Amino acid sequence: MDLFLLGIDGLPRWMWQQLADSGVMPNSQKLLRTGTLVPMKSALPEVSSAAWASIVTGENSGGHNVFGFTDLLDGSYTLGFTSSRTFRAAPFWSRPDAGPSLILNVPQTYPAQPLNGMLVSGFVALDLKRAVYPADAFPWLNEQKYSVDADMSLVEKGKSRFVRELLDVMRIRCEALHHYWDAEPWQNVMYVFTGTDRLNHYLWEDFEDSSSPHHQEFLDFYHEVDREIGRILERLDDRTTLAAVSDHGFARQLRSVNLNCLLAEAGYLQLKPSDRPSYGDMLPETKAFAMDPGRIYLHREGRYPNGRVTDDEAEELMQELTQWLGSVSVAGAPVTAEVVRGGDAYSGPFSHRAPDLIGMPAENVALSGRLNLSDLIEPTLINGRHTYEESSFFVRGENHGEIPADMKVENVLDVILPAREQSLRRAA
Amino acid sequence: MSTECTATPLAISELLLAGDLILNLSSEVLNTLPGVMYLTEQNGQLRCSETTGQLVWQEGLTTELAGILPDHEINRVVVVCGPDSSVAEQAAAALSGANIRHLLVRLSADCDASAFMDEEDAEAVSERLRQLGYL
Numbered sequence: 001m002d003l004f005l006l007g008i009d010g011l012p013r014w015m016w017q018q019l020a021d022s023g024v025m026p027n028s029q030k031l032l033r034t035g036t037l038v039p040m041k042s043a044l045p046e047v048s049s050a051a052w053a054s055i056v057t058g059e060n061s062g063g064h065n066v067f068g069f070t071d072l073l074d075g076s077y078t079l080g081f082t083s084s085r086t087f088r089a090a091p092f093w094s095r096p097d098a099g100p101s102l103i104l105n106v107p108q109t110y111p112a113q114p115l116n117g118m119l120v121s122g123f124v125a126l127d128l129k130r131a132v133y134p135a136d137a138f139p140w141l142n143e144q145k146y147s148v149d150a151d152m153s154l155v156e157k158g159k160s161r162f163v164r165e166l167l168d169v170m171r172i173r174c175e176a177l178h179h180y181w182d183a184e185p186w187q188n189v190m191y192v193f194t195g196t197d198r199l200n201h202y203l204w205e206d207f208e209d210s211s212s213p214h215h216q217e218f219l220d221f222y223h224e225v226d227r228e229i230g231r232i233l234e235r236l237d238d239r240t241t242l243a244a245v246s247d248h249g250f251a252r253q254l255r256s257v258n259l260n261c262l263l264a265e266a267g268y269l270q271l272k273p274s275d276r277p278s279y280g281d282m283l284p285e286t287k288a289f290a291m292d293p294g295r296i297y298l299h300r301e302g303r304y305p306n307g308r309v310t311d312d313e314a315e316e317l318m319q320e321l322t323q324w325l326g327s328v329s330v331a332g333a334p335v336t337a338e339v340v341r342g343g344d345a346y347s348g349p350f351s352h353r354a355p356d357l358i359g360m361p362a363e364n365v366a367l368s369g370r371l372n373l374s375d376l377i378e379p380t381l382i383n384g385r386h387t388y389e390e391s392s393f394f395v396r397g398e399n400h401g402e403i404p405a406d407m408k409v410e411n412v413l414d415v416i417l418p419a420r421e422q423s424l425r426r427a428a
Numbered sequence: 429m430s431t432e433c434t435a436t437p438l439a440i441s442e443l444l445l446a447g448d449l450i451l452n453l454s455s456e457v458l459n460t461l462p463g464v465m466y467l468t469e470q471n472g473q474l475r476c477s478e479t480t481g482q483l484v485w486q487e488g489l490t491t492e493l494a495g496i497l498p499d500h501e502i503n504r505v506v507v508v509c510g511p512d513s514s515v516a517e518q519a520a521a522a523l524s525g526a527n528i529r530h531l532l533v534r535l536s537a538d539c540d541a542s543a544f545m546d547e548e549d550a551e552a553v554s555e556r557l558r559q560l561g562y563l
Contacts, residue, residue, distance in 0.1 A: 080544030
């Protein structure tokens with residue numbers, strides 16, 4: 001095997017090191033001594049769909065075309081949910097020189113697309129049958145009760161029940177990994193733990209509060225993840241490049257702020273009255289609107305059917321919005337830490353589909369782009385949020401490339417498959 | 429020498445460089461930029477032109493192309509085709525055979541409904557995303 005790429009969704013670099021050093025993750029402690037662990041920057045905005053797409057294609061969103069879990073169909077107000085079909089750049093396993101690949105539980109790969117090898121899609125996957133390629137792998141997975149997703153509604157029945165669900169789903173997925181690992185001489189294997197992200201979203205407060213009754217459950221879950229990491233390590237030899245990555249970091253969330261509420265209060269967003277507002281309800285007077293989590297789009301003439309913001313007005317409006325977002329506060333605290341321009345953040349042939357501005361959340365804040373304007377601060381059980389900084393990048397092996405000083409998710413392939421990436425760039 | 433990528437007719441300008449010669453085998457009008465030339469045909473002869481144009485691929489075109497390239501400052505030929513064109517592959521193979529540096533660009537539709545989840549899945553996806561705070 002040339003490459004094993006392990007994904008640990010939402011595991012911050014500092015937390016991995018801390019759990020390894022404290023003995024919660026003993027296999028990780030041994031692993032981290034054998035290679036290099038560095039902090040990595042996520043996608044902009046720091047959303048899993050865009051970040052995993054960057055990790056597996058080596059492009060930022062302007063190159064692969066995934067800017068979030070949602071997007072509007074071009075030239076319309078129709079909301080679409082991004083999928084594997086949204087990709088406009090090939091994942092590494094689909095490239096002509098990739099070799100046989102086993103790809104399990106990578107987010108944003110549903111529905112499963114054909115490849116030289118086998119793939120079971122990760123979040124957001126709905127139907128196991130359509131999540132599997134080739135189709136003849138379905139009966140065994142179905143028999144094992146393989147879950148394409150954990151039942152997150154169980155968190156309402158209690159955190160302990162929710163953690164048990166995450167553990168059950170992870171164990172079956174790991175059995176599938178080892179079952180199919182044995183089946184072929186794979187050149188590349190990629191497997192992603194996603195329960196870590198779900199745990200962090202709902203039990204972050206319990207991680208931070210060592211007196212919480214769920215604190216130990218949080219640590220025990222990571223101990224189990226580490227046990228599975230140990231099983232993987234036992235099977236790898238020194239010839240395989242081993243990389244482990246997370247798609248974003250994590251931090252405390254005290255409130256989720258609806259950016260569209262703020263835009264409406266300030267007069268930038270104007271909607272027709274509706275019980276279930278949609279983007280089609282935006283009046284022509286709308287200057288800007290938000291989509292999850294911090295993407296802000298000018299309501300541009302030519303891009304949207306009723307858009308009236310002209311190219312001449314756009315620059316002044318972006319300056320105004322940037323200044324306003326930097327100064328606006330909710331519950332006495334700032335909403336954004338920084339506002340980034342889409343033109344500065346993205347490169348590639350799909351940059352024209354990018355948001356005009358990206359709001360980076362302030363400390364303790366998560367940004368939302370819901371169009372339901374009933375709650376400025378949204379009620380939620382979620383208490384952990386993604387961060388742009390401090391995702392994890394680890395690599396060991398003799399064949400990897402240099403790690404950039406400012407490591408980003410779109411640099412992962414450059415480091416772990418340097419020969420293949422360089423030949424691709426030379427050809428381009 | 430050769431590589432393949434995807435772009436929309438509008439976004440192709442992101443891939444183009446001054447000194448490119450476009451062999452447009454599609455029926456689409458492309459977004460262009462200064463310094464890019466088009467391969468066109470006039471009175472049965474190939475020409476490098478600054479105005480946009482399309483061509484139909486024919487065997488033997490590469491030989492004629494190789495003959496006119498030295499008269500122009502062309503760094504690369506950009507073959508543009510529709511998403512399922514097999515003719516473009518023949519063109520790219522012929523250019524490779526003639527040692528002509530080139531890029532094959534398959535045009536993709538803009539992001540229409542086919543790029544997203546199927547409509548019947550929308551409610552279930554909404555629920556999953558809602559649980560993670562995205563909707």
